[in-house]
Amino acid sequence: MNLNNSIQPDVAAHLPMPSYKGTSSRHRPKSSSKFYPSKRLAETKKMTQVEWLEVRKQGIGSSDCAAACGLNPYMSMLELWMIKTGRIKQNIEDESSGNAPLYWGKQLEPLVAEYYSMHTNHKVRRVNAVLQHPDADKAFMLANLDYAIVGNAEVQILECKTAGEYGAKLWRDGVPLYVLCQVQHQLAVTGKQAAYICVLICGHETRIFKVTRSETVIQYIVNAERHFWECVERDTPPDVDASESASKALQQLYPQHIPLSIEDLSGDATANQQFEQLIQARHQIEKHQESFDLLKHQLQAKMQGAERATFQTGSVTWKKFKDSISLDSKALLKQYPEYLNQFPQTKTGSRRFNIYSHDD
Numbered sequence: 001m002n003l004n005n006s007i008q009p010d011v012a013a014h015l016p017m018p019s020y021k022g023t024s025s026r027h028r029p030k031s032s033s034k035f036y037p038s039k040r041l042a043e044t045k046k047m048t049q050v051e052w053l054e055v056r057k058q059g060i061g062s063s064d065c066a067a068a069c070g071l072n073p074y075m076s077m078l079e080l081w082m083i084k085t086g087r088i089k090q091n092i093e094d095e096s097s098g099n100a101p102l103y104w105g106k107q108l109e110p111l112v113a114e115y116y117s118m119h120t121n122h123k124v125r126r127v128n129a130v131l132q133h134p135d136a137d138k139a140f141m142l143a144n145l146d147y148a149i150v151g152n153a154e155v156q157i158l159e160c161k162t163a164g165e166y167g168a169k170l171w172r173d174g175v176p177l178y179v180l181c182q183v184q185h186q187l188a189v190t191g192k193q194a195a196y197i198c199v200l201i202c203g204h205e206t207r208i209f210k211v212t213r214s215e216t217v218i219q220y221i222v223n224a225e226r227h228f229w230e231c232v233e234r235d236t237p238p239d240v241d242a243s244e245s246a247s248k249a250l251q252q253l254y255p256q257h258i259p260l261s262i263e264d265l266s267g268d269a270t271a272n273q274q275f276e277q278l279i280q281a282r283h284q285i286e287k288h289q290e291s292f293d294l295l296k297h298q299l300q301a302k303m304q305g306a307e308r309a310t311f312q313t314g315s316v317t318w319k320k321f322k323d324s325i326s327l328d329s330k331a332l333l334k335q336y337p338e339y340l341n342q343f344p345q346t347k348t349g350s351r352r353f354n355i356y357s358h359d360d
Helices: 049-056 062-068 077-084 102-120 165-170 177-190 215-234 244-253 269-303 329-335
Strands: 002-004 039-043 123-126 129-132 147-150 157-163 194-201 205-212 308-310 315-317
Touching: 049 129, 062 077, 062 177, 062 215, 077 215, 077 244, 102 123, 102 157, 102 194, 102 205, 129 177, 157 165, 157 177, 177 194, 177 205, 177 215, 269 308
Parallel strands: 002 205, 157 194
Antiparallel strands: 039 129, 123 147, 147 157, 194 205, 308 315
16 A cells, blocks of 8 residues: 555646636635535435436536636537536536446446545545535535545545556546545535545556645645636637637537628637647647658568567567458449438538648
8 A cells, every 4th residue: 555645746737727807806715714514405315316316417516626717638628518508418427337437437436435434444434425615616526525524633535546457547646636626625615624535446456545735735726726617607719728618518519600700800819829830830840740741661671581670778569450340331332322321321521620721
């Protein structure tokens, strides 16, 4: 077991500064040294998953925190905004099917909690409720706790995590930033002072981290979440980022184009600057792609018939895939065109982004 006594990186330095335009002073954050218990917004013990998701739409949960702050590696602010505004459904499958990514996390969570109790002698109990921040101006902050730690005056919350082969990379240097945001959000909602994170990595390695409440980090989180929630209430999309999540969300938000329509951005200084940077980035990609292809071809020429080539810092492989047989659908439909009407398959088209420069 790897038990770290504390982990408190400079999370605040990585959090975005939200804009306060249009935000009245009474809604701006105020620091306070007094902590009050959170409200129990809803009981979850007998709640269905559909009901639980509906409750989550009423605010920003702890697992939403990093996305609302633009720090979630799996979900963009735009995708979260679309979920909260009801434009798309949250992509959470029924874990009872055994196919959903959440399945093993749900199944192993009690075992992770048991491991924590066994190695720390701290008793834990379930918290079967959606909690809400007690302050009226922060009522959008919600939290679902995995467990509460019983009889420990120093640490009161236990967050259980599981990480597979890919996720393990994010835990290599300690607690990932998005998980730290989640726990600090929980501490903000509950008014508690510290939490433990117990993570099971690849099914065989367990680490325990202590996260202490940071008022600086919480202040940044509250600021960012308030800005995001204002976007939800005003039905105004937040800023986009470079993630695949944002790309998919944009396709879902604007799936159709208006034929022959034109958006004249020639008078928008920011948009023109972004277009110039886009052209420059395209040229850099083309240059780097050409360089990459040249180096790849040079190494392939040196490898000749070898399957693998090794170097001082790594290796490459150049292997032939097995031959395969596939259906020649074009030839089949040419001979039997009636099959298209008998077995139609509609594929939804997506919008394609093309660039046209005057210099091309």
